[in-house]
Amino acid sequence: MAVSPLSTADVFFAMLRRDMRVARREAPFFLLRTAMQPLLLMIIFGYLLPKIGMLRGNYTATLLPGVLAMSLALSAVQSVALPMVAQFGFSKEIEDRLLAPIPSHLVALELVVAGTIQGVLAGLFVLPCGRLIMGPIPGLELSNFGQILGIMILGGAAFSALGLFIGCAINAQQIGLMFSSIISPMIFFGCTYYPWSSLDRVPFMKWAVLINPLVYVAEGMRGALTPTAPHMDLFVVSVALSVLLLIFWQLGRQAFLKRAIG
Amino acid sequence: MLWPTRYRASYIFAMPAVIETRALRKVYPAPPSRRAQPRGGPQFAPPAPRHTPVGARVSGGIAALDSLDLSVRQGEFFGLLGPNGAGKTTTIGILTTRVRATSGDAIVAGANVRTEDVAVRRRIGVVPQRPNPDRGLNVIENLLFHGAYFGLSRALAEQRAMALLDQFDITDKAYAKVDDLSGGQQQRLMIARALLHEPNVIFLDEPTVGLDPQARHALWDLLRQLHADGRTIVMTTHYMEEADELCDRLAIIDHGKLLACDTPAKLKAQAPGQTLIDLTLSGDVAPAVERCRAVPGVTAVDATGVVLRAYSERGSEAIPALIHACEDAGCRVENINLSKPSLETLFISLTGRKLD
Ligand SMILES: Nc1ncnc2c1ncn2[C@@H]1O[C@H](COP(=O)(O)OP(=O)(O)OP(=O)(O)O)[C@@H](O)[C@H]1O
Ligand SMILES: [Mg+2]
Numbered sequence: 230m231a232v233s234p235l236s237t238a239d240v241f242f243a244m245l246r247r248d249m250r251v252a253r254r255e256a257p258f259f260l261l262r263t264a265m266q267p268l269l270l271m272i273i274f275g276y277l278l279p280k281i282g283m284l285r286g287n288y289t290a291t292l293l294p295g296v297l298a299m300s301l302a303l304s305a306v307q308s309v310a311l312p313m314v315a316q317f318g319f320s321k322e323i324e325d326r327l328l329a330p331i332p333s334h335l336v337a338l339e340l341v342v343a344g345t346i347q348g349v350l351a352g353l354f355v356l357p358c359g360r361l362i363m364g365p366i367p368g369l370e371l372s373n374f375g376q377i378l379g380i381m382i383l384g385g386a387a388f389s390a391l392g393l394f395i396g397c398a399i400n401a402q403q404i405g406l407m408f409s410s411i412i413s414p415m416i417f418f419g420c421t422y423y424p425w426s427s428l429d430r431v432p433f434m435k436w437a438v439l440i441n442p443l444v445y446v447a448e449g450m451r452g453a454l455t456p457t458a459p460h461m462d463l464f465v466v467s468v469a470l471s472v473l474l475l476i477f478w479q480l481g482r483q484a485f486l487k488r489a490i491g
Numbered sequence: 492m493l494w495p496t497r498y499r500a501s502y503i504f505a506m507p508a509v510i511e512t513r514a515l516r517k518v519y520p521a522p523p524s525r526r527a528q529p530r531g532g533p534q535f536a537p538p539a540p541r542h543t544p545v546g547a548r549v550s551g552g553i554a555a556l557d558s559l560d561l562s563v564r565q566g567e568f569f570g571l572l573g574p575n576g577a578g579k580t581t582t583i584g585i586l587t588t589r590v591r592a593t594s595g596d597a598i599v600a601g602a603n604v605r606t607e608d609v610a611v612r613r614r615i616g617v618v619p620q621r622p623n624p625d626r627g628l629n630v631i632e633n634l635l636f637h638g639a640y641f642g643l644s645r646a647l648a649e650q651r652a653m654a655l656l657d658q659f660d661i662t663d664k665a666y667a668k669v670d671d672l673s674g675g676q677q678q679r680l681m682i683a684r685a686l687l688h689e690p691n692v693i694f695l696d697e698p699t700v701g702l703d704p705q706a707r708h709a710l711w712d713l714l715r716q717l718h719a720d721g722r723t724i725v726m727t728t729h730y731m732e733e734a735d736e737l738c739d740r741l742a743i744i745d746h747g748k749l750l751a752c753d754t755p756a757k758l759k760a761q762a763p764g765q766t767l768i769d770l771t772l773s774g775d776v777a778p779a780v781e782r783c784r785a786v787p788g789v790t791a792v793d794a795t796g797v798v799l800r801a802y803s804e805r806g807s808e809a810i811p812a813l814i815h816a817c818e819d820a821g822c823r824v825e826n827i828n829l830s831k832p833s834l835e836t837l838f839i840s841l842t843g844r845k846l847d
Binding site: 250320329330490 | 587589640
């Protein structure tokens, strides 16, 4: 027969190509949705406030990695969670992929991979924007690009796995609630606007925020981008993100399979 | 193959079975109980759901399928008939690996739907009850990516996609967004997609709903052609005419149970011998029912809403007397409908319900 022998990897990459095609088509809206907030933050806190003298010193060095982490996390979560809510909830368009000859958990894995790629791309988009908006950033190092990318991939994967869980476990009516009750606090307590070590003065906070996955991405970005500024040890960050990734993947996979097979 | 010998021995066919189910049972979790809703204050009666669940309530949920045994032979055109909520979509869901049976087993195209789901999916094509095209992609991409999921080379997928679009008369929409297609065009796209990888077994869940007569007949021709090519086809439908016309064998199910399974001709022969006369009345129906029972040659009378149903042993001869009886009871007869013994009357006598 004319059908070539079919390997699971072929199916997996066909699905990945599908997600990339859709993402490319929606890139302007996607960037507007996920990069707008970080860009505005950088304009206000990294450009305007220092310019009019309300913020002093090298705050931009603290802000850039935090904002980068935030856009990475936001886009990774959203690029998986929002389609899942729609596709399982009403459009059912995921069914074509669930009927493809591939184990269903690999469909879930593919979604997480696609979400990770989109998160990393959003981060890579925001980085030069930040440099443009905020001007030269003291202590910014791009030489350890491997570390930067490594943290981005780990963080993006953890957050898109979280997006898989949220998108499959939550029903469509609650999606707005989820963003205001989970994602917003996560951003504000995520060490995006301040380094973790500065929480020394509020010891309770310092330990409480450690359950927040965004803390590790922000601190990891600090360690990779501005290594001279205070930051968490990159090894600790990597271990924490890996553990979170595993937990979120388990939760997300189970929630996905529950929706996928009735 | 997987069955105990005792079981296998009860199925002896000329052709090998390509689908075989044994004691399939599916219990869906019960919907949240009404009592869970907030109390206090005046309560409005909840609006009646369009389809009230008809599956039997069992402890822990609703039994959508109750020990269903089916066997479909290679190359057969098999129809599943049943009223709303009978369990047709659930049956197809289990056979296409999308729904996990609570108990029982099913073999499709030589693979077990529970343990070898990937092998099953490789060999089947599925047309869902409600179109579910990939809305991130345009029409032709829907087909091309589907081809890629099934390992077709780009060139082959393109060639087949163009041929199918042409066959379904949506070539001019090849680069349109799927949201720009009409409902019927989307349905045709779904059928084209299910055929793209040339599956051996094709499942269609009410494929002709929403198609205009021309498209419906075109689809019938296509299905006949696929059937002639030796594909196995499993189709659910609400149209008796369609089932009669196309299917080699029909299963009538209701409440998740198999009520009858045979060729359309043999099923028709089982239909009750009476002619069914439907009278649409205006006025109070109850007294008319009483009077109609007394009409000679009428064996049974019942009514739903304004429609009175009388079963006549003497065909249409009873009509004048029935009209008289109704008028005597103070009703006007608005409409009369006569059904000869048919699949339809068999269906009504088996399920107590009409299709649609
Ligand atoms: N996901 C589900 N959760 C709970 N109950 C369900 C679910 N799907 C179906 N049911 C119930 O199972 C029964 C059979 O449903 P099914 O969809 O198989 O019927 P059907 O024969 O396809 O009906 P229709 O002609 O309306 O399409 C119904 O009582 C339905 O309410
Ligand atoms: Mg159905």
